[in-house]
Amino acid sequence: MQLRLIPKSLAVRIFFLMAGGIVAATFLSRWVIEKLYTDELERLGQTSAIERISDVVRVLDTLPRADRAVAAAGISFERLSVSFPSTVGGAGEFDPMLRDKLARGIRRPPGKVRFEALAPQPCTPAAVPDCDDLAKRFAAELALADGQPVRVEYTTRWVKLGDADWVPWVIGIVMLVVLAWLSVRIATRPLRAMAEHAAGLGRDLQRAPLDEDGPTEVRDAAHAFNAMQAQIRRQIDERTQMLAAIAHDLKTPLTRMRLRLELIDDDALRGKLGEDVSAMQTLINEGLDFARSLDAQEQAQRIDLSAMLDTLCEDARDSGQAVQFSGDAGIVVPARANALRRVFLNLIDNAVKYGGSAAVSVSREGAQIAVRVRDSGPGIPPEHLEDVLKPYYRLEGSRSRETGGTGLGLAIAANLVAAQSGQLRLRNHPLGGLEAEVRIAA
Missing domain, CATH: 1.10.287.130 (Signal transduction histidine kinase, dimerisation/phosphotransfer (DHp) domain)
Known part of the structure; x- marks a missing residue:
């Protein structure tokens, strides 16, 4: 069996389109915000690194060479380290614009400053509890005012959009999806009412x-x-x-x-x-x-269908017809009594006329009531079972006009059953004879 992925309901289709659009727009917005947030954090981190390195260099410039090691140890912490190499090395350039910005901040010629970006140190929560929030490490090498080389490394802090930040997003998605479902229900309610009215029409x-x-x-x-x-x-x-x-x-x-x-x-x-x-x-x-x-x-009313069928069969037997009735007693249904009586009279008369006898039964099957009228005749060719329910359609042989048929009896019965939301079907019974089955709501 082929799997149908597209729902048949218009309301469900619209809902899925709206919900899918809401979810897609939410994730796209989240991605854009994270991208902008990341870019802005990176820019702020670079600016922070340059400012912090500039502050360190300016402080060291004012100190005698003998006091710089003590001062460097005092201002160093887990994200800032100051060392004094023997020479200014050839550190890799990260961004000439950032290098020039740092050079201007400490009043050095751009060619006298080396600036590079390094990978963050391995995360060791025992030593650095907030190491998960550390982002990029920057290093600058230059000569102080008296020519002493210095290397300053600074690691910026990265305030990430954590998992907890998804909670309001998820709540927003759920609220929008619920609102979309309510909107779809309100929009399609008139269509449902019109469809129900058309079915009842x-x-x-x-x-x-x-x-x-x-x-x-x-x-x-x-x-x-x-x-x-x-x-x-x-x-x-x-x-x-x-x-x-x-x-x-x-x-x-x-x-x-x-x-x-x-x-x-x-x-x-x-x-x-x-x-x-x-x-x-x-x-x-x-x-x-x-x-x-x-x-x-005719207005519908609750009738005892079992009693009606029993009476019709008894009247037929009184007139000399071979009609038998069996089935559940006390079956009460909402129906048009005169119309149903006409239906079953037509079916019983047809069974007796063309099959010689009629066996009538009634049973409750779930939410429906099934009434079956079976004769003992030759039946009908399978290809004509649907045709005989059409007006003025007659079969040759026993079901011809010479026997009194006009081709309207079964059509009238089918219309009267359909008017009560029921269905009349014909079939050739496996044990012989034609069986007419009427199904109506219980």
Whole structure:
């Protein structure tokens, strides 16, 4: 199975983009600050070294040669050492600008001063407790006013950005990430509400419209959605009214045709024409029922589904049909009672008509209720299992119009189940026969 690294949720995608940007910006800012901090510390360290060396040289210049060793020992400490070599050595140049700056500070010609940068001494916390904070070591060699060579070494202190300094950064990141998540939730809440409303719109066109509040873009989208809902509802109402009017208007000529059929002396012809008139009447009625099934206006209520199915099966047995019922008792669901009754009547009638018998069962399966109606007929070719749920689709042979089918019974049942957030599926049972399964929320 292919791993999908990109989340499907828009809110999660936006959140990851914002959180990733916040974290990246934080680390980049930290790097820039450390870089600037390091450069500034290095500059200050160089300046401090030059000033401290200059102070030492100026003090030694004022002292007699015999007193300089004692003075040097007195001013030396772990980061400053003064020695008196025999000659001014050729120390490596570090930076001519720093050398010249030191020369100007002690009033020496630039060529008479040697200045170099050395590696820090090895860190020995026992001897130097703060050696971790030591940075660079500088050394200068020159001749004092009376010509005596002197070497001064000075190590600058480096105040590093320690690990503890990350605490406010981490707290800031967490706060920004939480703020980003809240912002994403607020921004995508109208989209979730619109998606939930759109999902429910297919089940109930009469539901209340969306609230038209919030930012301008959200109000405009909600207004457009409400206008679409009103337009769809109006079009379905007009279509249903039109089909009802057509069906009503056709009743009069069909009644006249039935009366005139009685005047035909030929019994065979009269019977055939009577069957055609009855087929027309059935087609009109079921077409009107199909249109009405798309616009369910019945209010949902809690019903005892087990009792309803038991009653339907008992009524079918009383009329001589081979119908059996089994399953859990006392299953109560929120549903439209008349619509469900119509669904199961259609399924039981189809099972008896095309399979000779019907076995009805009901069970609770997790958060859903499953009702199965199985017949003992030949079943349906697998490639037609989805097609028979479409309106006016008929199979040849036993499921043809000659047996009374119009191709609307299963389509009406599927629409009525879908209007209750359920699903109607067909399958050929492994032990034979066609099984219709209705699943609705418990």
